[in-house]
Amino acid sequence: MYRDPVESLEPLHHRQAAIRTLRVGMIGIGTVGSGTFRVLARNRADIAARAGRSIELVMVAARNLERAAGIVGDSVALTADAMHVATHPDVDVVVEVAGGTGPARDWVLAAIAHGKHVVTANKALLAVHGAEIFAAAREKGVIVAYEGAVAVSIPIIKALREGLAANRIEWVAGIINGTTNFILSKMRDEGLDFAAALEQAQALGYAEADPSFDIEGVDAAHKLTLLAANAFGMPLRFADAQVEGITALQGVDVACAEQLGYRIKLLGVARRQAAGVELRVQPVLVPAAHLMAQVNGSMNAVMVKSDAAGLTMYYGAGAGSEQTASAVIADLVDVARLDGVHAAQHVPHLGVHAHATNALAVLPRAAVHTSHYLRVPVHALDQIQAIAAGLAERKVPVRQVALAAERPGVGPQVLVLTGPVEQGALDLAVHALQARAEVAGPVTTLRVESLEG
Known part of the structure; x- marks a missing residue:
């Protein structure tokens, strides 16, 4: 009627x-x-x-x-x-x-x-x-x-729980701490070392007097734990997350990453694998042309890969009174x-799987499979091939080898980008590399994330 x-x-x-x-x-x-x-x-x-x-x-x-x-x-x-x-x-x-x-x-x-x-x-x-x-x-x-x-300010929980409700989430990766992103931006743009960039962040109010939770990656790991629980319906597993901050990051690696066409970001990554979930926070190399590499200052961004929607990205302020x-x-x-x-x-709630005790174990560090960046100090410039050969002996796939550009006060450095390799195998190869006569100091390693579909 x-x-x-x-x-x-x-x-x-x-x-x-x-x-x-x-x-x-x-x-x-x-x-x-x-x-x-x-x-x-x-x-x-x-x-x-x-x-x-x-x-x-x-x-x-x-x-x-x-x-x-x-x-x-x-x-x-x-x-x-x-x-x-x-x-x-x-x-x-x-x-x-x-x-x-x-x-x-x-x-x-x-x-x-x-x-x-x-x-x-x-x-x-x-x-x-x-x-x-x-x-x-x-x-x-x-x-x-x-x-x-x-x-x-980024409605990422609603995106995962509502906007992407039809999807199987494959991975979530994000710059989810504004303090560390500000510091890394300053290290790249102004050539500052970590201590100077942190001091500037504190002077401008981007970092607390005690910035430990931010710079050690703990704050990002708290947030990643919540993202993973929403993405995969898994329990909150903060205690199992692999957490590495930026306090040990050197300006030379920021510059070398740029030389190779990458930028360093503190990234939280939760990725579903057949054997479990990667749950990790660490400084990583991201291709300089990638959208995530363009996220600077105190801004945040989260990228999600899902089966139906594909790649989606969410960007916004990472701090602020009215933003929160x-x-x-x-x-x-x-x-x-x-x-x-x-x-x-109740959409913001974790959902019916949040209480499960046997779902989606967190993968141990040694089982994480990614590409890597290595910076190897050497005694002479002609030892570049010896370094590549040493890695090949250990079955580490080498994608690119280069000499680092000269920097004041820094000796010869060989830069290596590997193909995907398990962390455990890479650790053994680096340990063997460290013992070679050509190597003049500690080898620096960082993971490389392509953030591709």
């Missing part, structure tokens, strides 16, 4: 008007928390229209209440007790943006136990305690959303839309 469009919309209008506001309690009002408050207030009408209901910040827990009051004014209840927010009956969803893995775990688990949804940008918390947190969320039927924990707030509020919109839907349909 035909119904007048205006008449048919009238009941819907009344139903929407009756939907209750989503009440948000926030733990932490620092960089991310303050950005979340500003964006929620500024774009309130647009956010409500997209969510289908209003989203209102009703309570904030902060260590410095005077500072918090200066940010949120008198429209939001303030408390110094984070657990009060986590358990308050007038809070529907808890946004945890305080950071850390100790008290934050207790707050999140308390919120879940009280039937509250959780949104967090805390990648360390989820990488370390995610299995426990997601199990509790499944049991209570609530949402745990974490888009802001992975690549800040954008992801946090996107998760709040998901909560507003999905509240009351069965827990298995």
